Amino acid sequence: MVFKKLMRAFGVGGPGVDTVLHRADTQPGRTLTGTVEITGGDHDVVIQEVVLSLVTRAEVEMGDAEGGAVVEFARSVVSGEFGLAAGEERRIDFELPVPWETPVTMFYGKPLRGMAVGVRTELAVAKAVDKGDLDPVNVHPLGCQEAVLEAFEGLGFQFRSADLEHGRIHGVAQQLPFYQEIEYIAPSQYRGRVGEVELTFVADPREIEVVLEADGRSGGDAFGRFRMSHEEAESADWPSLVGGWVSELADRIPHQSHHGGHHGGMGGVVAGAAAGVVGGMVLGEVFDEVGEELFGEE
The missing domain is CATH 2.60.40.640 (Immunoglobulin-like)
Known part of the structure; x- marks a missing residue:
């Protein structure tokens, strides 16, 4: 080029x-x-x-x-x-x-x-x-990122859009002043309960965090987070992990209350630990955007 x-x-x-x-x-x-x-x-x-x-x-x-x-x-x-x-x-x-x-x-x-x-x-x-x-x-995605993206596609999620949000993810050792959100429309079996799921990757030389946000049709938002080594993530059963997480949320989200804002918390919903995932799967308030010094518009 x-x-x-x-x-x-x-x-x-x-x-x-x-x-x-x-x-x-x-x-x-x-x-x-x-x-x-x-x-x-x-x-x-x-x-x-x-x-x-x-x-x-x-x-x-x-x-x-x-x-x-x-x-x-x-x-x-x-x-x-x-x-x-x-x-x-x-x-x-x-x-x-x-x-x-x-x-x-x-x-x-x-x-x-x-x-x-x-x-x-x-x-x-x-x-x-x-x-x-x-x-x-x-x-291009890392092997572990590609495995997650392929899982979403295989589960029937429909890609909608991707963008970068300026801010920080609470509880994640993030180095850059923004994070990527890849947004999917939930497949038909979740319609009416889960509208959209947003996917974010935060990687370092050893590990990767996969952060998920689900938008419930009733107004509640739910968050999940997986953290594991690159090797574990590349071989993990992501269709089971993501599918199980979304299925559980599909039952719980209608009972959530909306806490306001795009990244509001969801009131402490906790899913069971996922096998093979370091630290298990945690649901709760994940995103916390902060005011960063902005780079100038060009």
Whole structure:
């Protein structure tokens, strides 16, 4: 993937930049590699630094309104200061780690509607910074994430949408300032009791948490959480785990009271422990969004 751009912030005749990714397909926890190719303009300049970052778009609640904001969630300085003569060509090889909590943008080799991640290149010259254009990145699920997604599909859940919510999940060791929600419409056997189920992954190098939120037709919301190693999650019987959880909720949700707000608690409903799941399955108040410093809109 390549983008070519004459840097806006530096005016006509300023340096140009091409960012070439060796491979645009990746997974959480991996590393993107490539080369930044910089071409001098019609006069000598001093490049103060070259920075690469991963960016995405997250939904941010502001009072009663909700809007999108561009969020930078990984950043790497790939070069310090150097002089660039007129017409000179400079190549900078780079490695950019992909955080474990990076949202999935692909499933079965196809784009996940509503999700996008890109690499942004920044050049700083004389205190002016040009952020250039985005180079799209395809983030494929980890094996354990793919197993969960396949289970939802196999159980008859219908994909509805995916987005990123700016905030924190209560009780989860979350590193990024947002979390991904993959929303499904419940299959027909749960209709009238469970309307939608939202799926969130929070991974680290050793383990993954699978967080579920079910929206009851009667107004009650229910939350569940599974935590296990990547290896356990990849081989777990997710159709049984998810199907059993939703079936139990289908009986309980009509008796819940709504506590207000999209992420309200559900009054302490607890399901039985699931075999093979580290720490069992816990239901209760999982989400607790907090006000984070927002990245600027672009």
